[in-house]
C-alpha cells in the first residue's frame with residue numbers, strides 16, 4: 001500500500017478552551033477530522049471519487065490536556081483500505097512555547113469515498129486502491 005502521510009497544525013486560541021481552561025475535546029476532534037480529511041484528499045486523488053466523508057471515529061484517546069497558546073500538530077496516515085472505505089490514523093502532539101512536544105490525542109477515522117449520483121445525492125464508490 002502506498003504510504004500517505006499528511007501534516008496539519010492549529011494554534012490553540014482562547015475560543016478553543018473548555019470551562020476549566022484546557023482545549024475543548026470537541027474542538028480537538030473537529031481538527032482531527034480535518035487532518036484525516038487532508039490524508040483522505042491525497043489518498044483519493046486520481047480515483048473516481050469526488051470526495052471522502054467520515055463514516056466512523058474509533059479509539060479516541062485524550063492522553064494529556066492541551067493549553068492555550070500551544071500549537072497542536074497532527075500527523076495522519078492511511079493504515080488500511082477496504083472497498084469504499086479506508087482508515088486514517090490521526091496522532092496529535094502539543095508543542096509548548098519552549099518547543100517541547102508531547103503526545104496528546106489519537107483516533108482512527110474510517111472514511112468512505114463518495115461521488116454524487118444523478119439525483120444529486122452523495123453515494124459510496126469503490127476507490128480502487
Ligand SMILES: CC(C)(COP(=O)(O)OP(=O)(O)OC[C@H]1O[C@@H](n2cnc3c(N)ncnc32)[C@H](O)[C@@H]1OP(=O)(O)O)[C@@H](O)C(=O)NCCC(=O)NCCS
Nearest residue numbers: 053054055056081082083084085086110112114122123124
Ligand atoms: C458514507 C455513506 C455514503 C456510506 O453509505 P452506506 O450505504 O451507509 O455504506 P455502508 O454501510 O455499506 O459502508 C460503507 C463502508 O464503510 C464501512 N463501515 C460502515 N460502518 C462502519 C463502521 N461503523 N465502522 C467502520 N467502517 C464502517 C463498511 O464496511 C463499508 O466499507 P467497504 O466498502 O470498504 O467494505 C453514508 O453512510 C453517509 O452518507 N454517511 C454520512 C457521512 C457524513 O455525513 N459524514 C460527516 C461529514 S464528513
